[in-house]
Amino acid sequence: MFDVLQELFSYTFIVRAFVVGIFVSLCAALLGVSLVLKRYSMIGDGLSHVGFGALAVATAFNAAPLQVSIPVVMVAAFLLLRISENTKIKGDAAIALVSSSSLAIGIITISLTTGMNTDVCNYMFGSILAMSKSDVKISVIVAVIVLIMFVLFYNKIFAITFDQNFATATGIKAKRYNMLLAFLTALTIVVGMRMMGAMLISSLIIFPALTSMRVFKSFFGVIISSAVLSVVCYFIGLVISFAYSIPTGASIVAVNLVTFILFSIIGIMKRN
Amino acid sequence: MGLLSCNNVMVDYDGYVATKNVTFTIEEGDYFCIVGENGSGKSTLMKAILGLNKISGGTVSYEGVKRTEIGYLPQQTVVQKDFPASVYEVVLSGCLNKSGLIPFYNKAQKERVSQAMKRLRIEELKRKSYRELSGGQQQRVLLARALCATEKLLLLDEPVTGLDPYVAKELYDLLEELNQKEKLTIIMISHDIKAALQYANKILHMKTEPLFYGSKEEYASSEIGMQLAGGEKNV
Known part of the structure; x- marks a missing residue:
C-alpha cells in the first residue's frame, strides 16, 4: 500500500490531479448539500453537459478551455435557475432539453473538427492527465473563492435552503442567494468536469450529501460529513484508479457508491 | 400608528x-x-x-x-419534512434578517434564540432533529424562529x-x-x-x-x- 502511494505521488500529473481534486470535491460536497435539499441537483447535471459543449467548442477553436467554459456555464446556471423557478415551464424537462442540446452541439463540433478521438472520451469520462499547470492554478483559485464564499454565506445558504419563503418574507434577498449558489455550482462543475468527466461530475455533488443525510441529522453535521467523505472517497478513488488503471471519475463514483450503501446500512441500524 | x-x-x-x-x-x-x-x-x-x-x-x-422586522409562521411545506436540521439551527435562522451582510451570528442574537426557545419550552429539543419532532413541536420551533425575526x-x-x-x-x-x-x-x-x-x-x-x-x-x-x-x- 505504502509503495503504491509513494509511486503515485512521484508523478507530477497525479499530484496536480490530487490537489485540484481535493479542492473540487470539497466545493462540490458543500454546495451539494444545499442543491440536493433544494431539489436543484438536476441543475448540476445540466450544467455539466453545458460544460461539455463549451469545452468541445473551445477545443475546436483552439481557445483556452477554462476561460471559455467558465463564463458559458455561468450564463447557463443563470438561465437554468430562472427556468426552474418559473412554474409555467416544467423545470426538470427544460433542464433535460438544455443539457441534451449542449451535448449535441458539443459532439457535432467535435466530429466536424478533430473527429471523435480520445479527447472526447476524456471530456465524457474524465482524465487525470487533463490538467495543465495553468489549469491547476486557475482551478485552485476558483475553488478557494468558492470555499470562502460558502463559509461567508453559510448562514444565508442554510436559511434559503431550509425555507426560502420564510427568508423572503422576513426581508432576505433569497433570489440573490439562489443565484450565488448556482454560480458557485457552475464554477465548481467547470473546474471539476475535466477530471471527473461531464457524465460523472454531478455525482460529486449528489453522493456526499445523500450519503451524509443517511446518518447525520443537523445541517452542520451533514455539511461536515459531506466534506470529509467527499475528500476521502476522492483519495481512495484516485488510488484505486491508479492501481488498476481504470478511469478516475468512474473509480471515484464507485467508491462513493460503496460509502453510500455503508451509510444507508448504518442509518437503518441506528434507527432500530 | x-x-x-x-x-x-x-x-x-x-x-x-x-x-x-x-x-x-x-x-x-x-x-x-x-x-x-x-x-x-x-x-x-x-x-x-x-x-x-x-x-x-x-x-x-x-x-x-421594515421588511426585515417581520416574523412569519408559514403553513408547513413538504420539503421541510425530511430536512436534516437541528432545532437550534432552525430557530437561529430566524435571526438572519437582522444580520445584514455580517456572515455570522453574534452573542445578542444567540441570546435571543435561547429566550425564544425558553418561551416556547423547546430548550430540551435544542439538539434534536427537526424532522423527528411531532407536528406540535415543529410548530413551536417555527414560531420560535418567527419570534426571533420580529419584535x-x-x-x-x-x-x-x-x-x-x-x-x-x-x-x-x-x-x-x-x-x-x-x-x-x-x-x-x-x-x-x-x-x-x-x-x-x-x-x-x-x-x-x-x-x-x-x-x-x-x-x-x-x-x-x-x-x-x-x-x-x-x-
Whole structure:
C-alpha cells in the first residue's frame, strides 16, 4: 500500500490531479448539500453537459478551455435557475432539453473538427492527465473563492435552503442567494468536469450529501460529513484508479457508491 | 400608528383571480384575524403582503415596520419534512434578517434564540432533529424562529391546524400575551372563528374579496358573523 502511494505521488500529473481534486470535491460536497435539499441537483447535471459543449467548442477553436467554459456555464446556471423557478415551464424537462442540446452541439463540433478521438472520451469520462499547470492554478483559485464564499454565506445558504419563503418574507434577498449558489455550482462543475468527466461530475455533488443525510441529522453535521467523505472517497478513488488503471471519475463514483450503501446500512441500524 | 396597509390589493394566477379588492389598515398592537373557507384567497393575500406573491393590482405599503422586522409562521411545506436540521439551527435562522451582510451570528442574537426557545419550552429539543419532532413541536420551533425575526409584526398562516386542543390553547395564550404585554402586532389566518372572536380585535372575512372587514364586535353582530359563530356552536 505504502509503495503504491509513494509511486503515485512521484508523478507530477497525479499530484496536480490530487490537489485540484481535493479542492473540487470539497466545493462540490458543500454546495451539494444545499442543491440536493433544494431539489436543484438536476441543475448540476445540466450544467455539466453545458460544460461539455463549451469545452468541445473551445477545443475546436483552439481557445483556452477554462476561460471559455467558465463564463458559458455561468450564463447557463443563470438561465437554468430562472427556468426552474418559473412554474409555467416544467423545470426538470427544460433542464433535460438544455443539457441534451449542449451535448449535441458539443459532439457535432467535435466530429466536424478533430473527429471523435480520445479527447472526447476524456471530456465524457474524465482524465487525470487533463490538467495543465495553468489549469491547476486557475482551478485552485476558483475553488478557494468558492470555499470562502460558502463559509461567508453559510448562514444565508442554510436559511434559503431550509425555507426560502420564510427568508423572503422576513426581508432576505433569497433570489440573490439562489443565484450565488448556482454560480458557485457552475464554477465548481467547470473546474471539476475535466477530471471527473461531464457524465460523472454531478455525482460529486449528489453522493456526499445523500450519503451524509443517511446518518447525520443537523445541517452542520451533514455539511461536515459531506466534506470529509467527499475528500476521502476522492483519495481512495484516485488510488484505486491508479492501481488498476481504470478511469478516475468512474473509480471515484464507485467508491462513493460503496460509502453510500455503508451509510444507508448504518442509518437503518441506528434507527432500530 | 399605522403599520401596514393594503389598498385594493388583487392577485391573480394566469388570469384566475385568487383575491381582489382587499383594503385594510393594520395599526400597531392590532390582533387581526383573516377568516374564510378553504380557497378563499387568505393565504394568497398573506403571501402578497409578504412579497411572496406578485400583486397584480393595488398596493401594499409598509409604514411603521421594515421588511426585515417581520416574523412569519408559514403553513408547513413538504420539503421541510425530511430536512436534516437541528432545532437550534432552525430557530437561529430566524435571526438572519437582522444580520445584514455580517456572515455570522453574534452573542445578542444567540441570546435571543435561547429566550425564544425558553418561551416556547423547546430548550430540551435544542439538539434534536427537526424532522423527528411531532407536528406540535415543529410548530413551536417555527414560531420560535418567527419570534426571533420580529419584535413588531407577526404573520401566522393557520397556526393551530393539526394541533391538539390543549397545545392550540397554549399557543393562543402565548400569542395573546405577546400581543397584550409586548405590543406585538399579529395578523393571523384562521379557520377557528370562535378563537378569532375571542382574541382578535379586527376581523377580515374573505371569499376572494372581503365579505366583511371591521372590529370583532361588529363582526359578531353582522349577519355573516352570526351565521358562522352560530354554526360553530351547533357542531
